[in-house]
Amino acid sequence: MLLPLENARFVTGPVPPLLLLGATPVHAALPPLNGPGEGLPVCEGWTPVPSLIMCVVDGPGEAGCVIPALTAPGDPEEAEHIDAWCAAVEEAGGAVVVSLDAMPEQVDRAEVFGGDASRGGFVPLA
Structure with a gap:
Protein backbone atom coordinates (compact mmCIF):
# COMPACT_ATOMS: atom_id res chain seq x y z
CA MET A 1 0.00 0.00 0.00
CA LEU A 2 1.39 3.40 -0.98
CA LEU A 3 1.04 5.86 1.87
CA PRO A 4 0.99 9.58 0.99
CA LEU A 5 3.90 11.50 2.51
CA GLU A 6 1.48 13.81 4.34
CA ASN A 7 0.47 10.75 6.40
CA ALA A 8 4.04 10.16 7.62
CA ARG A 9 6.72 12.03 9.56
CA PHE A 10 10.35 11.00 9.84
CA VAL A 11 11.44 12.24 13.28
CA THR A 12 15.06 12.24 14.40
CA GLY A 13 16.22 13.04 17.88
CA PRO A 14 16.40 10.60 20.72
CA VAL A 15 17.53 7.17 19.62
CA PRO A 16 15.82 5.23 18.20
CA PRO A 17 14.34 7.41 15.45
CA LEU A 18 10.58 7.68 15.10
CA LEU A 19 8.37 7.07 12.08
CA LEU A 20 5.00 8.59 12.82
CA LEU A 21 2.07 7.37 10.70
CA GLY A 22 -1.40 8.91 10.61
CA ALA A 23 -4.64 7.46 9.24
CA THR A 24 -3.07 4.34 7.74
CA PRO A 25 -4.51 0.94 6.86
CA VAL A 26 -1.72 -0.75 8.88
CA HIS A 27 -2.94 0.86 12.12
CA ALA A 28 -4.96 -2.14 13.34
CA ALA A 29 -2.16 -4.59 12.46
CA LEU A 30 0.32 -2.93 14.84
CA PRO A 31 0.26 -3.79 18.55
CA PRO A 32 -1.18 -1.32 21.08
CA LEU A 33 1.47 0.79 22.78
CA ASN A 34 2.11 0.00 26.44
CA GLY A 35 1.25 2.49 29.15
CA PRO A 36 3.83 4.98 30.43
CA GLY A 37 6.81 3.33 32.08
CA GLU A 38 6.11 -0.10 30.57
CA GLY A 39 8.50 0.27 27.65
CA LEU A 40 7.88 -0.12 23.95
CA PRO A 41 6.71 -3.41 22.51
CA VAL A 42 8.81 -4.98 19.78
CA CYS A 43 6.77 -5.37 16.61
CA GLU A 44 7.43 -9.02 15.82
CA GLY A 45 7.22 -9.81 12.12
CA TRP A 46 7.70 -6.17 11.06
CA THR A 47 10.77 -4.78 9.30
CA PRO A 48 11.71 -1.23 8.27
CA VAL A 49 13.57 -0.67 5.02
CA PRO A 50 14.91 2.90 5.22
CA SER A 51 15.92 4.58 1.97
CA LEU A 52 16.45 8.11 0.72
CA ALA A 88 19.85 6.87 12.63
CA VAL A 89 17.71 3.80 11.86
CA GLU A 90 20.81 1.86 10.78
CA GLU A 91 22.72 2.97 13.90
CA ALA A 92 19.85 2.12 16.25
CA GLY A 93 19.15 -1.22 14.60
CA GLY A 94 15.58 -0.20 13.80
CA ALA A 95 12.97 2.49 14.30
CA VAL A 96 10.02 3.20 16.53
CA VAL A 97 6.91 3.11 14.34
CA VAL A 98 3.81 4.71 15.85
CA SER A 99 0.46 4.83 14.12
CA LEU A 100 -2.26 7.29 15.12
CA ASP A 101 -5.84 7.75 13.93
CA ALA A 102 -4.80 11.10 12.39
CA MET A 103 -1.55 12.97 11.85
CA PRO A 104 -1.06 15.62 14.57
CA GLU A 105 -0.10 19.18 13.67
CA GLN A 106 2.93 19.03 15.99
CA VAL A 107 4.85 16.02 17.24
CA ASP A 108 4.18 15.96 20.98
CA ARG A 109 5.86 12.83 22.35
CA ALA A 110 3.58 12.73 25.40
CA GLU A 111 0.53 12.75 23.13
CA VAL A 112 2.03 10.32 20.62
CA PHE A 113 3.08 7.76 23.24
CA GLY A 114 0.33 8.40 25.75
CA GLY A 115 -2.82 8.24 23.68
CA ASP A 116 -5.18 5.29 23.87
CA ALA A 117 -5.34 5.14 20.07
CA SER A 118 -1.54 4.89 19.59
CA ARG A 119 -0.30 1.62 18.13
CA GLY A 120 3.16 0.41 17.20
CA GLY A 121 6.51 -0.10 18.86
CA PHE A 122 10.13 -0.83 18.01
CA VAL A 123 10.57 -2.33 14.55
CA PRO A 124 14.03 -3.94 14.30
CA LEU A 125 16.06 -4.14 11.12
CA ALA A 126 16.20 -7.61 9.62
Missing part, protein backbone atom coordinates in the same frame (compact mmCIF):
# COMPACT_ATOMS: atom_id res chain seq x y z
CA ILE A 53 13.89 7.56 -2.04
CA MET A 54 11.24 5.56 -0.17
CA CYS A 55 10.75 3.86 3.15
CA VAL A 56 9.08 0.48 3.43
CA VAL A 57 7.48 -0.79 6.62
CA ASP A 58 6.88 -4.47 5.93
CA GLY A 59 4.58 -6.36 8.25
CA PRO A 60 3.34 -9.89 8.60
CA GLY A 61 1.12 -11.25 5.86
CA GLU A 62 -0.27 -8.47 3.69
CA ALA A 63 0.37 -5.71 6.26
CA GLY A 64 2.80 -2.98 5.32
CA CYS A 65 3.23 0.28 3.49
CA VAL A 66 5.56 2.17 1.18
CA ILE A 67 6.19 5.84 1.93
CA PRO A 68 7.81 8.14 -0.62
CA ALA A 69 10.61 9.74 1.38
CA LEU A 70 12.27 12.24 -0.94
CA THR A 71 9.58 13.96 -2.94
CA ALA A 72 11.61 16.95 -4.12
CA PRO A 73 15.00 15.70 -5.37
CA GLY A 74 16.27 19.27 -5.68
CA ASP A 75 15.65 20.06 -1.99
CA PRO A 76 19.00 19.55 -0.19
CA GLU A 77 17.52 20.18 3.30
CA GLU A 78 14.88 17.49 2.83
CA ALA A 79 17.49 15.10 1.44
CA GLU A 80 19.76 15.73 4.45
CA HIS A 81 16.86 15.15 6.87
CA ILE A 82 15.82 11.84 5.27
CA ASP A 83 19.45 10.72 4.97
CA ALA A 84 20.02 11.50 8.68
CA TRP A 85 16.85 9.58 9.60
CA CYS A 86 17.96 6.55 7.56
CA ALA A 87 21.43 6.65 9.17
Whole structure:
Protein backbone atom coordinates (compact mmCIF):
# COMPACT_ATOMS: atom_id res chain seq x y z
CA MET A 1 0.00 0.00 0.00
CA LEU A 2 1.39 3.40 -0.98
CA LEU A 3 1.04 5.86 1.87
CA PRO A 4 0.99 9.58 0.99
CA LEU A 5 3.90 11.50 2.51
CA GLU A 6 1.48 13.81 4.34
CA ASN A 7 0.47 10.75 6.40
CA ALA A 8 4.04 10.16 7.62
CA ARG A 9 6.72 12.03 9.56
CA PHE A 10 10.35 11.00 9.84
CA VAL A 11 11.44 12.24 13.28
CA THR A 12 15.06 12.24 14.40
CA GLY A 13 16.22 13.04 17.88
CA PRO A 14 16.40 10.60 20.72
CA VAL A 15 17.53 7.17 19.62
CA PRO A 16 15.82 5.23 18.20
CA PRO A 17 14.34 7.41 15.45
CA LEU A 18 10.58 7.68 15.10
CA LEU A 19 8.37 7.07 12.08
CA LEU A 20 5.00 8.59 12.82
CA LEU A 21 2.07 7.37 10.70
CA GLY A 22 -1.40 8.91 10.61
CA ALA A 23 -4.64 7.46 9.24
CA THR A 24 -3.07 4.34 7.74
CA PRO A 25 -4.51 0.94 6.86
CA VAL A 26 -1.72 -0.75 8.88
CA HIS A 27 -2.94 0.86 12.12
CA ALA A 28 -4.96 -2.14 13.34
CA ALA A 29 -2.16 -4.59 12.46
CA LEU A 30 0.32 -2.93 14.84
CA PRO A 31 0.26 -3.79 18.55
CA PRO A 32 -1.18 -1.32 21.08
CA LEU A 33 1.47 0.79 22.78
CA ASN A 34 2.11 0.00 26.44
CA GLY A 35 1.25 2.49 29.15
CA PRO A 36 3.83 4.98 30.43
CA GLY A 37 6.81 3.33 32.08
CA GLU A 38 6.11 -0.10 30.57
CA GLY A 39 8.50 0.27 27.65
CA LEU A 40 7.88 -0.12 23.95
CA PRO A 41 6.71 -3.41 22.51
CA VAL A 42 8.81 -4.98 19.78
CA CYS A 43 6.77 -5.37 16.61
CA GLU A 44 7.43 -9.02 15.82
CA GLY A 45 7.22 -9.81 12.12
CA TRP A 46 7.70 -6.17 11.06
CA THR A 47 10.77 -4.78 9.30
CA PRO A 48 11.71 -1.23 8.27
CA VAL A 49 13.57 -0.67 5.02
CA PRO A 50 14.91 2.90 5.22
CA SER A 51 15.92 4.58 1.97
CA LEU A 52 16.45 8.11 0.72
CA ILE A 53 13.89 7.56 -2.04
CA MET A 54 11.24 5.56 -0.17
CA CYS A 55 10.75 3.86 3.15
CA VAL A 56 9.08 0.48 3.43
CA VAL A 57 7.48 -0.79 6.62
CA ASP A 58 6.88 -4.47 5.93
CA GLY A 59 4.58 -6.36 8.25
CA PRO A 60 3.34 -9.89 8.60
CA GLY A 61 1.12 -11.25 5.86
CA GLU A 62 -0.27 -8.47 3.69
CA ALA A 63 0.37 -5.71 6.26
CA GLY A 64 2.80 -2.98 5.32
CA CYS A 65 3.23 0.28 3.49
CA VAL A 66 5.56 2.17 1.18
CA ILE A 67 6.19 5.84 1.93
CA PRO A 68 7.81 8.14 -0.62
CA ALA A 69 10.61 9.74 1.38
CA LEU A 70 12.27 12.24 -0.94
CA THR A 71 9.58 13.96 -2.94
CA ALA A 72 11.61 16.95 -4.12
CA PRO A 73 15.00 15.70 -5.37
CA GLY A 74 16.27 19.27 -5.68
CA ASP A 75 15.65 20.06 -1.99
CA PRO A 76 19.00 19.55 -0.19
CA GLU A 77 17.52 20.18 3.30
CA GLU A 78 14.88 17.49 2.83
CA ALA A 79 17.49 15.10 1.44
CA GLU A 80 19.76 15.73 4.45
CA HIS A 81 16.86 15.15 6.87
CA ILE A 82 15.82 11.84 5.27
CA ASP A 83 19.45 10.72 4.97
CA ALA A 84 20.02 11.50 8.68
CA TRP A 85 16.85 9.58 9.60
CA CYS A 86 17.96 6.55 7.56
CA ALA A 87 21.43 6.65 9.17
CA ALA A 88 19.85 6.87 12.63
CA VAL A 89 17.71 3.80 11.86
CA GLU A 90 20.81 1.86 10.78
CA GLU A 91 22.72 2.97 13.90
CA ALA A 92 19.85 2.12 16.25
CA GLY A 93 19.15 -1.22 14.60
CA GLY A 94 15.58 -0.20 13.80
CA ALA A 95 12.97 2.49 14.30
CA VAL A 96 10.02 3.20 16.53
CA VAL A 97 6.91 3.11 14.34
CA VAL A 98 3.81 4.71 15.85
CA SER A 99 0.46 4.83 14.12
CA LEU A 100 -2.26 7.29 15.12
CA ASP A 101 -5.84 7.75 13.93
CA ALA A 102 -4.80 11.10 12.39
CA MET A 103 -1.55 12.97 11.85
CA PRO A 104 -1.06 15.62 14.57
CA GLU A 105 -0.10 19.18 13.67
CA GLN A 106 2.93 19.03 15.99
CA VAL A 107 4.85 16.02 17.24
CA ASP A 108 4.18 15.96 20.98
CA ARG A 109 5.86 12.83 22.35
CA ALA A 110 3.58 12.73 25.40
CA GLU A 111 0.53 12.75 23.13
CA VAL A 112 2.03 10.32 20.62
CA PHE A 113 3.08 7.76 23.24
CA GLY A 114 0.33 8.40 25.75
CA GLY A 115 -2.82 8.24 23.68
CA ASP A 116 -5.18 5.29 23.87
CA ALA A 117 -5.34 5.14 20.07
CA SER A 118 -1.54 4.89 19.59
CA ARG A 119 -0.30 1.62 18.13
CA GLY A 120 3.16 0.41 17.20
CA GLY A 121 6.51 -0.10 18.86
CA PHE A 122 10.13 -0.83 18.01
CA VAL A 123 10.57 -2.33 14.55
CA PRO A 124 14.03 -3.94 14.30
CA LEU A 125 16.06 -4.14 11.12
CA ALA A 126 16.20 -7.61 9.62
